[in-house]
Amino acid sequence: MASISVVVPIYKVEKYLDRCIISILNQSYNDFELILVDDGSPDNCGKICDEYAKKDTRIHVIHQENRGLSAARNAGIDWAFKNSSSKWITFIDSDDWIDIRFLEELHNAAIQLNVDISICDYIRTKGEAKIAKKPFLYEKYNVEDFYVRQRIVATIACAKLYKKDCFNEIRYPVGKLHEDEFTTYLVLFNSRQIAFVNAPLYLYFINYDSIMQSQWNIRRLDALEAFETQLVFFKQNGYNKAYVRVADAYIQGVSYNLNKIKQNGISWIIKEKYRIKFIREVLKLRKQINIKISTYPALYNEFFPKFMYLYWFSKTLINKMKRKK
Structure with a gap:
């Protein structure tokens, strides 16, 4: 049986699917199986998957009703546990692609440094990109140090090779956006160390048709919920540096989303509900970490709106008069 299970969740990516699949099949490391999860895609993605499966016995296709990215990844994980003796698992989004050395380098790094998870860097691109052909450096990191240093790289589900056992009790949250923020930190912090391939x-692929590139909507607030769960986890387990790092990400997220809430046609009641909740949470964090509200424009406007300027001005005058007395 294959050593690595490669899971690709698929939905409405007919234009990009060939590029993704071919980049996997052309890997320099051949001991893998490819699990294509057709998440009820309404275009020809399902047919494309079936055609590839006819040509290559390493490919297994799952067809299911559309339930979202998390459910598709979970289906691939479940299949790998039930039907495969693979030791490793990795996730590749179907509009992205990988360098020919992706599996080989991540596998070598994990084996040589004796870790359960290896991670590589990534490129955001609108088209083709070339990667220099040279030997890569493998580095071992304490998980918290790496998380603080490269939180985005650490958080995304892709660009990683995991021991399959890392997912014995962990699955992605069905129905949530920003599913990586809910999940990857739990997988990483179950391991003490990770390997990083600095390449x-x-x-x-910056796909303007994808959910994350589409217009803002209220579901984007799932990210803030994910940050809140991370804050609880890091505080309970004594990961103080990670706590501060995520607190900053949370505050930036609150600032960004408050601004978006104001710009979008959301009812006053819902706006007030979220505004009060977020300000309350930020005030709690402000007591625990050193932050300046003035560095977050949307938050500053919420804490000190224009109608409050007169109040603060009068307070200043009163204090000056008290000092003169």
Whole structure:
């Protein structure tokens, strides 16, 4: 049986699917199986998957009703546990692609440094990208140090090779956006150390048709919920540096989303509900870490709106008069 299970969730990527699949099949490391999960795609993605499966016995296709990215990844994980003796698992999004050395380098790094998870860098691109052909450096990191240093790289589900056992009890949250923020930190912090291949072997395609590139909507607030769960986890387990790092990400996220809430046609009641909740949470964090509200424009406007300027001005005058007395 294959050593590595490669899971590709697929939905409405007919234009890009060939590029993704071919980049996997052309890997320099051949001991893998490819699990294509057709998440009820309404275009020809399902047919494309079936055609590839006829040509290559390493490919297994799952067809299911559309339930979202998390459910598709979970289906691939479940299949790998039930039907495969693979030791490793990796996730590749179907509009992205990988360098020919992706599996080989991540596998070598994990084996040589004796870790359960290896990670590589990635490139965001709108088209083709070339990666220099040279030997890559493998580095071992304490998980918290790496998380603080490269939180985005650490958080995305892709660009990683995991021991399959890392997912014995962990699955992605069905129905949530920003599913990586809910999940990857749990997988990483179950391991003490990770390997990092300092090369962009994963190519992240900026797809303007994807959910994350589409217009803002209220579901984007899932990211803030994910940050809140991370804050609880890091505080309970004594990961103080990670706590501060995520607190900053949370505050930036609150600032960004408050601004978006104002710009979009959301009812006053819902706006007030979220505004009060977020300000309350930020005030709690402000007591625990050193932050300046003035560095977050949307937050500053919420804490000190224009109608409050007169109040603060009068307070200043009163204090000056008290000092003169």
